[in-house]
Amino acid sequence: MLPDCTDPIQQFEQHLRSERRLSTHTIKGYLRDLHKLDGWCEKQSLSLLQLDSQHIRSCLTTLHRKGLGGRSLDRWLASLRTFFNYALKQQWLKANPAMAISAPKSAKKLPKTLDTDQVASYLAFSAESWIDCRDLAIIELFYSSGLRLSELTALNLGDIDLNDQLVTVTGKGNKSRQLPVGSHAIRALKAWLTRRREFANNDTRAIFVSRQGKRISTRTIQERLRLIGLKQNMDGKIHPHMLRHSFASHLLESSGDLRAVQELLGHANLSTTQVYTHLDFQHLAKIYDQSHPRAQKK
Structure with missing residues (x-):
C-alpha cells in the first residue's frame, strides 16, 4: 500500500511531530539523516520505498567514503530503521531493509596524555x-x-x-x-x-x-x-x-604490570585498562625510531 501523499518523509515527519511529540531538534536529526538517503536515491533513480538491504549498504559505503565516521553512520542507520519501521506499520513495506546492517567501527581514539x-x-x-x-x-x-x-x-x-x-x-x-x-x-x-x-x-x-x-x-x-x-x-x-591517563600511562611504561594499573584505576574489566598498552606501545615505537640505527629516517 502506497503512502497517502507523494512524500513519505513528510508523512513520517508529521508522525514524529503529532503522534510521538518529539522535540524539534530530534525531528531535524531524523530528517537530516533521511534526506541523505533520499539524495542518494535520486542519483540512482530509486524511491525510498523501493530499497532493499543492498541499496542501504551501498549508500552507507558512499557516506563512509565521504568521511562519515562510525558513530555518525550508527545514528544514520538508527534513523533509517525508525523510518522503515513506520513504513511497515503503514503497510508500505513488507520488510525493514536497514534492520540487519551495522556501521563500520570508528578507530578507537587513544586518551591524550602528558609526558x-x-x-x-x-x-x-x-x-x-x-x-x-x-x-x-x-x-x-x-x-x-x-x-x-x-x-x-x-x-x-x-x-x-x-x-x-x-x-x-x-x-x-x-x-x-x-x-x-x-x-x-x-x-x-x-x-x-x-x-x-x-x-x-x-x-x-x-x-x-x-x-x-x-x-x-x-x-x-x-x-x-x-x-x-x-x-x-x-x-x-x-x-x-x-x-588520570598520564598517571596510568607512566605507571605502565615503568612497570609493565597491567593488572596493577587496573586495580589502581578501579577498572572492573581489564579490557578498559588495555587502552594504555597502546599508549605504551606508542612510547616504545618513538624510542625505537629515535634510537635504532636502521630505523632512523634520512
Whole structure:
C-alpha cells in the first residue's frame, strides 16, 4: 500500500511531530539523516520505498567514503530503521531493509596524555596564595593516585592518611579502594590542610573547599586546571582525566604490570585498562625510531 501523499518523509515527519511529540531538534536529526538517503536515491533513480538491504549498504559505503565516521553512520542507520519501521506499520513495506546492517567501527581514539616533562612544567608554579596551594594539592593528587574527578571532589578529611600515605576513594558502583599517595602529593596536601582551616566551614568535611568554605565543585576544578594550563603555556586544554591517563600511562611504561594499573584505576574489566598498552606501545615505537640505527629516517 502506497503512502497517502507523494512524500513519505513528510508523512513520517508529521508522525514524529503529532503522534510521538518529539522535540524539534530530534525531528531535524531524523530528517537530516533521511534526506541523505533520499539524495542518494535520486542519483540512482530509486524511491525510498523501493530499497532493499543492498541499496542501504551501498549508500552507507558512499557516506563512509565521504568521511562519515562510525558513530555518525550508527545514528544514520538508527534513523533509517525508525523510518522503515513506520513504513511497515503503514503497510508500505513488507520488510525493514536497514534492520540487519551495522556501521563500520570508528578507530578507537587513544586518551591524550602528558609526558613526564610536561607534567613537571605544569606543576612548576608557586603555591603562595591559598588558591594556588589548594590547586597544587589537587593536581598532585590527581597525578599521584590516578583519581577520577568525582572521586577527588568527594574526598573527606578522614579519607586521607598522611602518615601511611594512603587515600581511600569511592569509585563507580560504590566500590572503595585504597591508593598510595606519592611524597610530592603528601607535601602539597599538608600545606593545603594548614591553609584550609582559614576557609572551611565548621560543618564541612570536604578536603577541598571553595572560597565560600563549601565542598569544591567538579566544574570549578575543571576550570582551575584549564586556567593553570594557560598560565603555564601548556599545549592544548588540560583536564582532570588527562592527569588520570598520564598517571596510568607512566605507571605502565615503568612497570609493565597491567593488572596493577587496573586495580589502581578501579577498572572492573581489564579490557578498559588495555587502552594504555597502546599508549605504551606508542612510547616504545618513538624510542625505537629515535634510537635504532636502521630505523632512523634520512
